[in-house]
Amino acid sequence: MPTAVLTARALLLDMDGTLVDSDAVVERLWRAWGEEHGVPFEQVLRVVHGRQGYATMAELLPERPMELNHADNARMLAAETSDVEGIVPIPGAHRFLAALEAGALPHALVTSADVALATARMTAAGLRIPRPRITAESVGASKPDPEGFLKGAAELGMAPADCVVFEDSAAGIAAGLAAGMRVVGIGPRAAAHGPTVAVPTLEHVTVDPLPGGEGLTLTLLVEDAQPAIAS
Template identity: 30%
Template sequence: MAIKAFLFDLDGVIVDTAIYHYQAWRRLANELGFDISEEFNERLKGVSRMESLDLILAEGGQTLSDERKQELATQKNEWYLELVSRMTPDDILPGVAPFFSQVRKAGLKTALGSVSKNAPLILERIGMGEVFDAIIDGNKISKGKPDPEVFTKGAAELEVQPDECVVFEDAVAGIEAGKRGGMHTVGLGSPDVLTQADMVAPSLEHLTVDQVLERFQG
């Protein structure tokens, strides 16, 4: 089966906003009377906002009403937006622009598959709003990763079959989502962490489109 489309996560693949999420979540935890470490924050990668809040509250041993949790999630997002609103094209990760140039030359379709509801804002700030043929974000899905919805909807919008797609992810939950969606997966990060990925590289800077196509098209 020929590969026709590449689907990309946003955080950790195109840009790295993990530090902004961490700063906002840590500020929230501190206001609730406890702290969270950077190591703990790794568990929140690829996880939706409300699921992240539940993990943080469990870490702090706190139980709150749904109404209060919604207030806290909204507050965290406001702090996060203050930080990402300062982003510029300089925040695009190394190797992304050359890789996307190769993608276009290869005639491949592209989709963004991010659980973040702030993905459109980030893409606008970094000047990549027009790069993708389809954008699936947290506003278009009801289930977060590792559910495959964000990627299967991307494939549907691109009008391609799942096995014609390659998913690029930096998170374990994202790799699982891609595989559950019947897609090929490229993990960006440590092979010790992304053990389920079909192919692993440190980042897009260390990959070429030809290498990916050769891996999955034989």
């Protein structure tokens, strides 16, 4: 596989599809939601990943009052938080997070989940929860708005251009690029949505600190003939 190399001062990490494989739960509950509201599951599946629930609902039911979406979102969050059947870590996630911790490399979680859901899913996957963490409670707009990633960079004291985002979804990749950051796409959904580079799993990522402690190097085994070096 071709190799790409990125340098950065900090990493901003999505959760679902990036650190945690929650597809089984998401698809189970959102399939039921689609049936309840007469929305074909294929349409739901095209937009559900990476967004807060109310934003997904607004996309699928554009005439529906937003207050109903927010109320329904609260119900869905409760259901998702209580259902962790099938939650597993993305391959390589344990090693990846351990490398960041061992090297004291700056990183933050930026997720569309709220604190309760993020805690439930990371715990079910046996993963530590990165801090700082930017969750649904931290932002006024869902991905693909860049607010969450910009807040994550600010929490770490970093300029956007010094950060690399790890994402899997169309909404998340768009948010990272809109924030002025480079984006590593993770998993089967990512490559189609224009990340800087894409890898199949976190097993294809190696993290090393730069000499002097001023950042890190990412060595990526990329999915296709992407650039050998991406700045």
